Amino acid sequence: MSYEVVLAEKYDLTDLVEEISIEESLEEIACRASLQLAVTANLPTVAPGQAIRISGTPYGSTGKTDLLNPGLVWECSSTNNGSKRLSLTAYDRTIYLAKSEDERLLPAGQTASQRLRAYAKDWSIPIGTLPDTRILLARSVKRRQSIFSMVQEDLRETADKGGDMYRPRMSASGLELVRIGGNSTIWELETLEEVTQLRTLEGAVTQVKVLGNSGSDKKLSPVLALVKGETEKYGTLQKVIQDCKIESVAEAKEAAKNMLMGMQETFTVTAPDINTIRAGDKVRLNGLDLFVTSVKHRLGTPGHMELELAGEAKVRRDWCG
Template sequence: MSFEVVYANQYDLTQLIEELSLEESLEEIAYCANMKLVVTPDMPVISPGQEIRVSGIPFGSTKKEVLLNPGVIWECHSSNLGRKHLSVTAYEKTIYLAKSDDERLMPAGQTATQRIKQYAKDWGIPVGNIADTRIKLAKNIKRTQTIFSMITEDLKETADKGGALYRLRMTERGLELGEIGSNPIIWELTAIEEMTQNRTLEGAITQVKVIGPQESENWVAKTLVIEKKDTEKYGTLQKLIMDNKVETVEQAKKVAAKTLLGLQETVSLTALDINTIRAGDRVRLDEWVLIVTKVRHQLGDPGRMELELAAEGKVRRDFGV
């Protein structure tokens, strides 16, 4: 087997697995494992809340490495059509940040790094390598919302103010934060079985108007900046941005520059699996260098992967502003 599944840190379920996939996207926080198992008389009772680990042999290697750990069983569904089967869905433990609501008053001057460490501490999630985002954030009263949406707000504000675009991941060391596209190995995508490319003006922005906060109901908010790009080529497609956290013309120009995006271009493909590719990784496709926005690994011999890819500018516009 090119993969290994260990339940509750003691039961090897690998030989019982009929199907196994791992998937994630930039819109979500937790890596997800879906598996289908054959139920046998000596099989342990599998129930939600228990830990599970998935390992695999990386492309071009012979030694197994952890792909998902620690994971938590989230859902089980059994069926019996002549032979009993069990379908299991498991997530990284970051799922608790996506499923838990809270309210918070976050003081000015903190960084996203500091806030993430506090969220993790409060939810009992260990912390690994958390990048220093450096950008000081504004005071924020976070009403009832998930912890993940709070983190997303903090990371978006960081990007708005000129910081990098970051992605959270769970590893054996704990919760980690790194820049999108900073993966040390940039895989060249080959052995492609199917590929589609989509180009559209839907969602394109060629003019951005950034305004300050509205001081009175009887007054239109002050315009901080208007930036244009490709209006002659594609026409005027304007986006209006009003954000109390954008306080200066310089900040407004940075927000506008990252928001401007003309022709929208995305790529979807199916290829032989490289099981260590994750959402947020940079990959190479012919002459393009693109960011993985969504990935699904179908583990096996051989495995398959389905990727959705976009240019860095589109990723920054969609996930960082």
């Protein structure tokens, strides 16, 4: 196996590993690894809370790269049906932002990257590369909710107001913000085991109405913008947006434009593993530029991967929705 698993930066578990899978999606912040180990006399005590690192040879390259680092053992379970095995679930350390709740009053004029830096500092998560997301956010009162949902609200508002889409991602150097579709290496998916294509009008939005706040229960809210898409082709499927963070007609039109979506097309791909593909990366399939919305790597020699793919318009709509 061309992979290395190290527990607590002390115990090399590589020879005991029978299966490894690593998965992540745009809907979650933390990367999750599932491992099955053979239990032998050489296996040290493994318990939740311990550090774990998974590294491997990048597809088409040499040397080793981190696939989960820093990781955290989250759950352990053992079975014995003649031969004993230990199953582990591990996450990267952004799991603390997903599992922790707080309440915040955030002033206007901050950017999503500034707010992420503050969240990470309060949870003692080191910071890596944080680009300037540039878009100034509105004042926000975040009632009891997970830190991850706060981060998502900030990134959604950034995209709603015309900024780029960013995804938090943990690396060995710390918590980073990665622009969705901004990967430098774009893989062409050529050797495929199975491809499923889905086209549907379920979830389509062809017209968006953006409302302001009426300030009264006796009259309707004012309409800030009414933006039409493919109503002639698919009929009128309207969505209404009312968000106190939208402060101008221009912002209302931008938010409405992001919500428009006619026929939705997605792909599910099973293929030989390219172990460095991450959720949020851009790939090419049959000449189409598509974004990875979720990925599961079944590591091995050979390995396999399962990808969920969608076009940029659908990813942006789901991201901003």
